[in-house]
Amino acid sequence: MSGSPADDLAGVLLARHGETDDNREPLRFQGFRDTPLNDTGRGQAGELADRIAARATPIRALWASDLSRAHETAEIVGARIGLAPRLDPRLREANRGRWEGYTFDEIKQSEPEEFEAWMHAGADWRFPGGESLQEQQDRVLAALFDIAAAGDLPALAVCHGGSIRVVLCSRDPRGLDAFHSFEVPNVAVVPL
Numbered sequence: 001m002s003g004s005p006a007d008d009l010a011g012v013l014l015a016r017h018g019e020t021d022d023n024r025e026p027l028r029f030q031g032f033r034d035t036p037l038n039d040t041g042r043g044q045a046g047e048l049a050d051r052i053a054a055r056a057t058p059i060r061a062l063w064a065s066d067l068s069r070a071h072e073t074a075e076i077v078g079a080r081i082g083l084a085p086r087l088d089p090r091l092r093e094a095n096r097g098r099w100e101g102y103t104f105d106e107i108k109q110s111e112p113e114e115f116e117a118w119m120h121a122g123a124d125w126r127f128p129g130g131e132s133l134q135e136q137q138d139r140v141l142a143a144l145f146d147i148a149a150a151g152d153l154p155a156l157a158v159c160h161g162g163s164i165r166v167v168l169c170s171r172d173p174r175g176l177d178a179f180h181s182f183e184v185p186n187v188a189v190v191p192l
Helices: 039-053 068-081 103-111 110-119 132-150 161-170 175-179
Strands: 012-016 059-063 153-158 190-191
Touching: 012 039, 012 132, 012 161, 039 068, 039 190, 059 068, 059 132, 068 153, 103 110, 132 153, 132 161, 161 175, 161 190, 175 190
Parallel strands: 012 153, 059 153
Antiparallel strands: 012 190
């Protein structure tokens, strides 16, 4: 590995999955919960597929988290560009422990100190009963390094907002303290 993950991951693009009902207000912590795309999310995945198909340099490898919202988004893209997605559970969202399925407002009310700590995140932040941001970053980066090392570039990895944020944090001097600085809307594409 060189000094920056960006150096080792050139040629890998990340895309967030399409919308789920949990991505709509009131926002819920999804994590490992296997929430499917909604109709809006399927339409967004179709738009993503069109954008990817229009690239000057065709995608040579398609990867996805094994959670259905990312997997289905990747299948829609893959049908458009003629690639079957390869699934890697290391691309999943953070395991958000006991918060999964609850709205942000519910957690803010029931666990105000923990919620406030979440809003500041950082390398030491751990979801109650779940994973730390550092653990998530380590596993997502390991998956992306393996994708890049396979050599089928450019490659597209369809994953999750938090997974993309921890990767962006790896390139930010603030590290995981920058987690909440990044906006990653549904079907955003982030080149590395």
